[in-house]
Structures are given as C-alpha cells and as structure tokens.
Amino acid sequence: MNHPTERPAFQKRPFPAALLELLKQNFADRVSTAQAVREHHGRDESPFDPQLPDAVVYARSTDEVQTIVKLCAEHDVPIIPYGNGSSLEGHLLAVQGGVSIDLSEMNQVVSINAEDLTVTVQPGISRKQLNEALKDTGLFFPIDPGADASIGGMSATRASGTNAVRYGTMRENVLGLTVVTADGRVIKTGTRARKSSAGYDLTRLFVGSEGTLGVITEITVRLYPQPEAISAAVCAFPSMGDAVRAVIETIQMGVPIARVEFVDKLAVRAINRHSNLTLREAPMLFFEFHGTESGVLEQAQTVQDIVAANKGEDFEWATRPEDRSRLWNARHSAYFAMLQLKPGCRAVTTDVCVPISRLAECVEETEKDLQGSYLPSPIVGHVGDGNFHVAMLLDPARPEELEEAERINRRIVGRALKMGGTCTGEHGVGLHKMGFMIDEHGEDAVAVMRSIKQALDPKNLMNPGKIFSFEG
Amino acid sequence: MNHPTERPAFQKRPFPAALLELLKQNFADRVSTAQAVREHHGRDESPFDPQLPDAVVYARSTDEVQTIVKLCAEHDVPIIPYGNGSSLEGHLLAVQGGVSIDLSEMNQVVSINAEDLTVTVQPGISRKQLNEALKDTGLFFPIDPGADASIGGMSATRASGTNAVRYGTMRENVLGLTVVTADGRVIKTGTRARKSSAGYDLTRLFVGSEGTLGVITEITVRLYPQPEAISAAVCAFPSMGDAVRAVIETIQMGVPIARVEFVDKLAVRAINRHSNLTLREAPMLFFEFHGTESGVLEQAQTVQDIVAANKGEDFEWATRPEDRSRLWNARHSAYFAMLQLKPGCRAVTTDVCVPISRLAECVEETEKDLQGSYLPSPIVGHVGDGNFHVAMLLDPARPEELEEAERINRRIVGRALKMGGTCTGEHGVGLHKMGFMIDEHGEDAVAVMRSIKQALDPKNLMNPGKIFSFEG
Incomplete structure (x- = not known):
C-alpha cells in the first residue's frame, strides 16, 4: 500500500x-x-x-x-x-x-512503593497487568489507552486515555526512567521525589520520543488511591455540538470529573454490537465521577444541571461495579468494535487535540467533512482534554479509500492547527504524522528536535525514520 | 567570598x-x-x-x-x-x-483565554502581577514561590511553591514557550491544547534549563477556576516528626489538600516578629483546603482526624479572607523573616525533596544535624511534596560560617539522595548545586545533558557556568 x-x-x-x-x-x-x-x-x-x-x-x-x-x-x-x-x-x-x-x-513489577504512591515496572508490562498487580494495595494506575498497551510503549508515545482529564497523561505521571542510550550507556532519569529542579528534564525528553533516542527499560510512575466512591453515567444528546458544549462548560467550571468521553451515533452502534449493549444510537457522553460519597453526588448533580442546560437527557446510571466495568470495557473496545462495522477494513485514525474553547466548532466542522465522504467514520473522543478520534474505515485493497481518508485527515489536522491545537493528542507521530510536524512546530523548532536527535543518536540507529526526517 | x-x-x-x-x-x-x-x-x-x-x-x-x-x-x-x-x-x-x-x-499579559483556562504572558511579569491581571476572570495561577518571582524565571528554574501539592509545579503548568535559541532563532514550543504527543517535549526541556539553552520570551500557562470555598487553618505539634507524619498520612489517603506547609519553632518565631503574628512557637502545619463548601468541610474533617491521631492540636481557623491573606503572606515572607533573626546575615538554603515515605526520617535526622551546629537554621517546607528548606543564617564576613553551612548542606543532600530524592526540589541548580549533579544523576545522565547543551549552544553562550561544567 x-x-x-x-x-x-x-x-x-x-x-x-x-x-x-x-x-x-x-x-x-x-x-x-x-x-x-x-x-x-x-x-x-x-x-x-x-x-x-x-x-x-x-x-x-x-x-x-x-x-x-x-x-x-x-x-x-x-x-x-x-x-x-x-x-x-x-x-x-x-x-x-x-x-x-x-x-x-520484561513484564515484571520491580517494586511497589505504596506509601509513596509510586511503582517501578519493566517496560513490557501492560496497563491491565499492572493494575492487576496493584489490586491489593488500594492504589491504581489511571492511564488507559484503548488497547492493553505496554507501559514502555505508553511512555514512548506519551499516551493518555479516558482518565487524563483528571489524572493527566504519561507526561505528568512518569517520574523516572532507565534508558539504554544509542551508544549503549544505561542512564537513570528522574528520582522518586514528586518534583525536582535538578537539571534538564531528561525524563520528559524520553517520554514521547517514540524509541528514537533510546530504549526504555524501566519506568517509575505515580499511583493514586482508589477513590472512596465511583459512579458512572451515560446520557444522550440531540447533536454532537450539544454534547461537546456540555463538556466545555463542565471543564470551565472546574468540576473534577474523572472521565468524560464522547461517542457518536455510529460509534454507539459499533459498541452496542460488539459489546452486547443497548445504548441509544445517538451522540452520547460517558461520565465517571471519583471522590468521597458526598463529593461524587455533588459533582454528578452539577454536571446533570449543565447537561440539562445543553439539551442532554437524564443520566442513565451505572452504579454497580459490574455495570461500570461493562460500560468502560465497551468504551475501551471501541476501536475494535468500529473495525467490525466494515468487514476486512483497516482504520486511519485521527487524533487531534484543540483548546477546549474551540472543541465544539472543531467537532461540528469535522462532522460536515465526514458527511461529505463515503467512508464510514465513527467519532469518539476524550473530550475533556479537547481530544477526539475519527476512525475512517477503509478497504486496504482500494488505494482510493486510503487517499480519501488521508484527504479528510489533512483537513482535520489543518483545522486543529489553525485553532492552536496539535496533530496528535496521544497516539504519537510515528510515520503517519511526520508530514504535519513542521506545520505544527515550525521549521526551527523541528530543527531543534533534530539537533537533539543528532546529539544523542548521531548514527540514526534508534527507530530511524520516525517523528521527523533525519539522515544521521 | x-x-x-x-x-x-x-x-x-x-x-x-x-x-x-x-x-x-x-x-x-x-x-x-x-x-x-x-x-x-x-x-x-x-x-x-x-x-x-x-x-x-x-x-x-x-x-x-x-x-x-x-x-x-x-x-x-x-x-x-x-x-x-x-x-x-x-x-x-x-x-x-x-x-x-x-x-x-517585558511584563505584559499577551492574552487571557479564560474559556481555555490559559494565559500567555511575557517573561518579566511577576506571579503577583499575573494574578492581579486575572482578578476579574474568576481564574488564578497557583504557582507561588516565596519571592514575587517573574514567570520567566519560574519557568527557567522549574519553580513551585505552596500550592504544588494540589496544582503541580511549573513542569505541569507550562503549556508552551517562545524561546530565542543560542543561534538567534525564535521557536515556539507546545500548543494551547492540554496534551500532545507530537514529537520531543521541547517545552519541558526549556523549563528548568536555567537560561542555559535559550532565552524564554513568552510563556503560556494553565489557569484554574477560583475555588468556590477556601478555608485555612494552622495547628501545632509536639515535634517535627509528628507534624510530618500527619502530612504523610494525609497524602497517602489522597485528600486533595491545596496547601500543607511545615514551619519549625524557630521559623515561627521569625514569622511572628516579621509579620506581627502571635502563632505559638512550636512545630506547626499551615493547611489550606479548596473545593465546594461541603468538600472543604469534608477534607478539613478528615485531616483534623489525622492530625489528632498524630498528637497535633486542634485547628486554629483562618476563615476570613483577610486572615487567610495575612497567614499566607506571613508564610511567603518566611525567607526574609528568617534573615532578620541574625542581623546582617545571608542564608544558605537547602532544598531537598524526598519520597514522602522517607520525609519524617529525613527531617528528623536533619534536625539532629542542626542541633549539632552553632548556626541558627530555621526549617520550612512544602511537606506535601516531600520538599523542605533549611535556611542556615551566616555572617558573610566569616568564612568558617559558610563552611559550616556547606558541611550541613552536604549532609542533608547526601541523605536525600540516598533516600531516592533530589538535591533541589524547586530552587534549581545554579552554581550552588552543581557539585551534586553527578551524585544525583550519575556520570552518564549528566553526559546526556551536556550533549544536549553542546547541540543547542555549542559556544556555551547561554548563562555559561551553570547546572554542570561545560567547556563548549
């Protein structure tokens, strides 16, 4: 292809x-x-x-x-x-x-420091394996991309997921790394202290470097106490714009919601089929609230008021833990559920993230783009962060479908950049977003990135050909 | 000297x-x-x-x-x-x-984006000037080092302050920068989106680089809605260890306290004199709670229980805004108040930060070090982060006093590093901590920092002689 x-x-x-x-x-x-x-x-x-x-x-x-x-x-x-x-x-x-x-x-937990709310792991452990290992500690690791990704890979791509609106991304949650550099040195970055001003922030340089600067072989991340109370709810909206406007108001009010996910009508259909649910096929928000019993009630009440003011329906509650799990498992399976909408398809996934004030406009204009295309393209989004994904489902045997998907992707990215956003909120650049790096950062900033690559990997051995062009 | x-x-x-x-x-x-x-x-x-x-x-x-x-x-x-x-x-x-x-x-607000909870400023604006400019927006910028530092300087040193336990440090709160690089290019790092996975994290490379990689000329930072309710309280403890143990339990329970500051007996005396307060001269904690009315009550109750279990006295509340201001102004003036304990003195200030589980031990052993010294050395700390400062007051005309201060500083830093901590939680390396960089990071990690410096400033023009030795 x-x-x-x-x-x-x-x-x-x-x-x-x-x-x-x-x-x-x-x-x-x-x-x-x-x-x-x-x-x-x-x-x-x-x-x-x-x-x-x-x-x-x-x-x-x-x-x-x-x-x-x-x-x-x-x-x-x-x-x-x-x-x-x-x-x-x-x-x-x-x-x-x-x-x-x-x-x-290399998928072992190296050490759990429950008192410090930190854990050190090997890179091959997956997020689910990690949370399984933490089960008896009363703590959890919140970052949850759709797939059961490895913590090493999540560090390398600066991943996030549905909890980022409350708990941050890998950027905020990685405290330190062990890295094998391109010349075969082993370095440790960061400490287990919560903050430090001791020199260049190598931790955050390697987080998001996609394997192009070194191999991450150990990761220390922050953990969080399991909230005393959790409640989850879904609600339908007459339009995508209404749903997003409800989210914007919630964020602007500073309500500490743990999760707020947007799922469009087509994505709801995919999820219903894949996970045997009976959600209404309409633009939906999935909410989760973490806190004390009374705190969760209070948050939910505030958000219900905002939802009502934006034409949303009453909350449908998922109060039992098994109902909550079912709901979030369904949300996490959305990518695979969507692939099943079109047998044999692959997906080009957009991943823009914009300032929250521009999100409704961005999503509504994207919807218009998609209405003008023949590709089935469900939308899901971590809308509390201003981040959403369109999965454009294409037949890999038909080059024109790929071209169509890329045409839409370019429109969406171009719009997001104009709005002060980024071409990738959480998936990383890889090969697919390389063409947008200069549009987003400018020639000179990419040149600075390139000179860092040159300094740390002059022979261009570490995952070459990714993020930006570099000859070594 | x-x-x-x-x-x-x-x-x-x-x-x-x-x-x-x-x-x-x-x-x-x-x-x-x-x-x-x-x-x-x-x-x-x-x-x-x-x-x-x-x-x-x-x-x-x-x-x-x-x-x-x-x-x-x-x-x-x-x-x-x-x-x-x-x-x-x-x-x-x-x-x-x-x-x-x-x-x-260059002390202007470039643009306030209240809907996105961001503001872009020039580097010379001070944190108080910024909050003054935000007064009518219902938003505030939480990072508050003791001095009324500039936002540019705070970015350059990766500063924090009393609110970091809840709101993070400059590392978490700077979204993007404009930087003039050593070769005179102007680059923009980051976007106004809340998260991004688009390439190397140049923002966080320049944050904390202490002017050694470029000159920061514009900064976009996150803002937060003014909490609906705020309450503050102080309470005395029989010993420093008891106070710190109360903090450790509070953090481990996940109570979202906004501020928790430790002030030792000598520092309380200094603050009382300087700010005309009548706090009891005993190890004290200053707390502040942010949230909804009921959330704040709930947090305070939880913390009061923890305090009581650790031999702390009942809270003395500062409920009126003017009492709260007076309390926090006094805390922010602690450095200058302490200098007045010894006329004509200067201070060597330690700034270690350790994993929270080690904080009580670290502080108690530090207390023993200080009991064996003739220098008056009050202790204050952002203990919710595991960070504390000893201000060793010395007569700049007496070299032996400086040597004594440095002897104690080396002991404190050595202990913090052994505990998995850092030599500087928020002040930065400057000249004074350069000797600890290899102890903390190892030769190879410092070599990686040096190769980044070499890549971005080969002629060593940007604030030379700081952070680590580098010949250019």
Whole structure:
C-alpha cells in the first residue's frame, strides 16, 4: 500500500551476518529470523503495510538490552523497541530493517512503593497487568489507552486515555526512567521525589520520543488511591455540538470529573454490537465521577444541571461495579468494535487535540467533512482534554479509500492547527504524522528536535525514520 | 567570598567594544554599563559574591531579545537572562561576564483565554502581577514561590511553591514557550491544547534549563477556576516528626489538600516578629483546603482526624479572607523573616525533596544535624511534596560560617539522595548545586545533558557556568 503522507523513502540498511552470529551467541533461541515472527514485529494497528525487521530478539533485562544495543551500534544496524504492538501510527515498522527488541518478557513489577504512591515496572508490562498487580494495595494506575498497551510503549508515545482529564497523561505521571542510550550507556532519569529542579528534564525528553533516542527499560510512575466512591453515567444528546458544549462548560467550571468521553451515533452502534449493549444510537457522553460519597453526588448533580442546560437527557446510571466495568470495557473496545462495522477494513485514525474553547466548532466542522465522504467514520473522543478520534474505515485493497481518508485527515489536522491545537493528542507521530510536524512546530523548532536527535543518536540507529526526517 | 562547592573557576571572556557600540546603536539608553546597574544584575539572593556582567540591556520584545542574542553570538559573548533577581542558587551571576538581558520591561499579559483556562504572558511579569491581571476572570495561577518571582524565571528554574501539592509545579503548568535559541532563532514550543504527543517535549526541556539553552520570551500557562470555598487553618505539634507524619498520612489517603506547609519553632518565631503574628512557637502545619463548601468541610474533617491521631492540636481557623491573606503572606515572607533573626546575615538554603515515605526520617535526622551546629537554621517546607528548606543564617564576613553551612548542606543532600530524592526540589541548580549533579544523576545522565547543551549552544553562550561544567 502506497501511503500518501510525506515521509522519507524506506531504505533498508545492510544487516551483517556477523551481527546475527553474535546475537545468537548471546541470546540463543531468543533470536528469531522467522518470517512470521518478523512480520508480527514489523507492523502495528495502522493501515501501513508491514516493514520487516531483519531479526527479533527477546530481551529479559536492561543488561541484555544494553548488549543488543551495543552490538547493533557496532554494526550500524537500527534498533526498534517493541512492546505490545498496539501503536496506531506506524511506530514499529522497520523502515530501514534492523533488530526489533521484543520487551514482552520484561513484564515484571520491580517494586511497589505504596506509601509513596509510586511503582517501578519493566517496560513490557501492560496497563491491565499492572493494575492487576496493584489490586491489593488500594492504589491504581489511571492511564488507559484503548488497547492493553505496554507501559514502555505508553511512555514512548506519551499516551493518555479516558482518565487524563483528571489524572493527566504519561507526561505528568512518569517520574523516572532507565534508558539504554544509542551508544549503549544505561542512564537513570528522574528520582522518586514528586518534583525536582535538578537539571534538564531528561525524563520528559524520553517520554514521547517514540524509541528514537533510546530504549526504555524501566519506568517509575505515580499511583493514586482508589477513590472512596465511583459512579458512572451515560446520557444522550440531540447533536454532537450539544454534547461537546456540555463538556466545555463542565471543564470551565472546574468540576473534577474523572472521565468524560464522547461517542457518536455510529460509534454507539459499533459498541452496542460488539459489546452486547443497548445504548441509544445517538451522540452520547460517558461520565465517571471519583471522590468521597458526598463529593461524587455533588459533582454528578452539577454536571446533570449543565447537561440539562445543553439539551442532554437524564443520566442513565451505572452504579454497580459490574455495570461500570461493562460500560468502560465497551468504551475501551471501541476501536475494535468500529473495525467490525466494515468487514476486512483497516482504520486511519485521527487524533487531534484543540483548546477546549474551540472543541465544539472543531467537532461540528469535522462532522460536515465526514458527511461529505463515503467512508464510514465513527467519532469518539476524550473530550475533556479537547481530544477526539475519527476512525475512517477503509478497504486496504482500494488505494482510493486510503487517499480519501488521508484527504479528510489533512483537513482535520489543518483545522486543529489553525485553532492552536496539535496533530496528535496521544497516539504519537510515528510515520503517519511526520508530514504535519513542521506545520505544527515550525521549521526551527523541528530543527531543534533534530539537533537533539543528532546529539544523542548521531548514527540514526534508534527507530530511524520516525517523528521527523533525519539522515544521521 | 570563597565558596567551597565544586564548580569551574570563574573566567571572564573578552567583551569587545564593537559589541557595546552595536548594542548602543540598537538600544540607546536601554544599554547600561554603570557599576550600580551591573552590580544589581550580577547577584541574586544567594550568599555568593556578585559577578558582574559587562553590560545590561533592557529588552522590550522577542525581536529585541533576538537582536541581542545574535549580536552577542557574533562576538562570542555570554548572555544571562534576568527576571526579578530572586533566585537563590547563584543563577544570575555573570561568571564569565557578558550581557545581562533584563526582561522586567517585558511584563505584559499577551492574552487571557479564560474559556481555555490559559494565559500567555511575557517573561518579566511577576506571579503577583499575573494574578492581579486575572482578578476579574474568576481564574488564578497557583504557582507561588516565596519571592514575587517573574514567570520567566519560574519557568527557567522549574519553580513551585505552596500550592504544588494540589496544582503541580511549573513542569505541569507550562503549556508552551517562545524561546530565542543560542543561534538567534525564535521557536515556539507546545500548543494551547492540554496534551500532545507530537514529537520531543521541547517545552519541558526549556523549563528548568536555567537560561542555559535559550532565552524564554513568552510563556503560556494553565489557569484554574477560583475555588468556590477556601478555608485555612494552622495547628501545632509536639515535634517535627509528628507534624510530618500527619502530612504523610494525609497524602497517602489522597485528600486533595491545596496547601500543607511545615514551619519549625524557630521559623515561627521569625514569622511572628516579621509579620506581627502571635502563632505559638512550636512545630506547626499551615493547611489550606479548596473545593465546594461541603468538600472543604469534608477534607478539613478528615485531616483534623489525622492530625489528632498524630498528637497535633486542634485547628486554629483562618476563615476570613483577610486572615487567610495575612497567614499566607506571613508564610511567603518566611525567607526574609528568617534573615532578620541574625542581623546582617545571608542564608544558605537547602532544598531537598524526598519520597514522602522517607520525609519524617529525613527531617528528623536533619534536625539532629542542626542541633549539632552553632548556626541558627530555621526549617520550612512544602511537606506535601516531600520538599523542605533549611535556611542556615551566616555572617558573610566569616568564612568558617559558610563552611559550616556547606558541611550541613552536604549532609542533608547526601541523605536525600540516598533516600531516592533530589538535591533541589524547586530552587534549581545554579552554581550552588552543581557539585551534586553527578551524585544525583550519575556520570552518564549528566553526559546526556551536556550533549544536549553542546547541540543547542555549542559556544556555551547561554548563562555559561551553570547546572554542570561545560567547556563548549
């Protein structure tokens, strides 16, 4: 599939037999060059055709990652860190070949510091595995992208999810990292203290760097006490604009809602089918409130008033924990539910995020764009952050559908940038958003990013060909 | 004064007459080489002797800053951005001479976006000026270091203050920056969207970089709705440890307190004298609760229970706004109040921050250190963050007192680092903490910081001699 977004041509680098030999000496049967394994590691959830790494190595420790990086560096061979494979923008494609470091066996909790509300984990642990491990502590980790992504991958893409409106994103919640740098050094960034002014913020430089500056091998994140009370509700609106305006007022009033998710009519249909629910097929908001018993009641009352003033219907409550789980599982499955609307399809997913004051306008104009297109394109959104996704469902065998999806994507991104927003709120740049980096940041800011890449990875070994063009 | 902390020798660089001439052509009487002006700009609140810049230029716009930076870069002359001069660690000293860019005339609000809860300002505006400008919007900017620092300086040092436990630090609250880089480019980092995954986090790279990577000329920060209800209270404890243990439990319970400040007996005495208060001279906590009327009552009740279980006395309430202002003004004046305990003194201020579980132990061992010293050394702390300050009051004419202060400082920092903490929670590194950077981060992480500096400022023109040694 020929993808229309501007990006450097894929050019494979040599993969020396000597390197493969050395990897096998060190990692024995944890090195694979099998076609199926390489295909699995050379793709993600994006509609890009796979680009295969030359080999996959399953690492089990920071030391092992260091060994792989040093060996690859000696042989000028690219390195792509691989977590759960759930990225959406082509992050994992080995566009220049090289070694995919599979971190899924590094999925342990290193230490839970319940008293400090922190946990240190290996990168391959998934968000659900982490919360399972925390079950008996009374604490939880709130960041929840749709997929059961790895914490390493979530750090690398600066991920967020449905709870970000209350608890922030990976940017706010990663306290420190262990990173293997391109030249094979192991550094620790940050401390377990809640704040620090001691030098450059390397933690936040690596968070969101998409594997282009180093391999993250350990992550310390903040945890939160399980709220004393939780309640969730859904409500339908006559239009998308009304729903979004209710959200804007809620945010502007400073109500500390934990979650507020928008789901459009088509997405509700997909979710109903996939998760066996009977939600009304109308623009909907999903709310969740965290706090003390009385605090949650108070928040809900305030929000109900705002909803009513914006033509929303009465709340339907999901008060029992199992009903809440069902609701949020359905929301988290939305991406896969939407894919099932069109058998055999793939999705181009937009991910713009705009200042909240512009969100209603942005969503309404996007709706008009979509009405003018033949692609089924449901909308869901973390609207409390000003972030929403359109999943444009296309037949990968039909290039014109991909072109149509990209045409709409460009319109949506262009609009968001004009409104002071960003081309990606939480999915990252990968391959797919590279063409928008200069539009968003300007030539000079991208040049600064490039000079940081040059300083830390002059040979362009770390996940090359991602975020911005860079020759090394 | 000969300062014992490890740092590179001060070595002035040439200041060409041609540069002065060009600056005068461009800025006329806004260039000064007067001794008094240079002395004012070559010092801060630290006990370091002033190190004078060769000239001071008062800039009025980003374009003007760009002109100054370009001229200085052409002549290999250092540049030190100057806000309100309230830094505590020697940040502003012109250790290699050069031009101090005074940004105090760039003190305007560029735009208030009340609907988005953001404001864009010039760097010279102070936090009090900003909140004054926001008065009629129902919004406020919470970050409040002791001094009425400039927002530019607060960004450059990653400052926080008494509200950070609830609202975060400059790290969490700066959304975007305009920066003039060392080679005279103007870049914009970030957007007004609440989150983004679009490339390297340049915003957070410049936040906390202490002027060593560029000059910040515009800042967009998050604002918060004024809480519906606020209440404040103080309470005394039999010991410092008891007070801190009450705080630890409060944090671990997840009570969303807005402020919790520790003040020791000696600091209470200083505050009473300076601000005409009659607080009991005992270890005290100052609390503030923000929320709805009922939320604030509920928080206060929970915290009162925790306080009682830790031998704290009943709350004394400051319910009227004027009483609250008086209390917090007194707390904010603590630094100056403490200086008055010893006429003619200067203060070496420690600024460690540790994981909250270690805070009681850290504070109690610090107390023992101080009992073994002859320097009067009051303690205050943003204990909800695990951050506290000892102000060691010394006679600048007596080198042995400085040595004694540094001896204690090294013990305190060493202990904090062993506990997984940081040498500076909010003041920054400046000159004074440079010797701890490798202890805290390790050689390799500091080497990564240095390579970023090398990439962005190869000639070492931007506030040289700060944070870490770097030759350029």
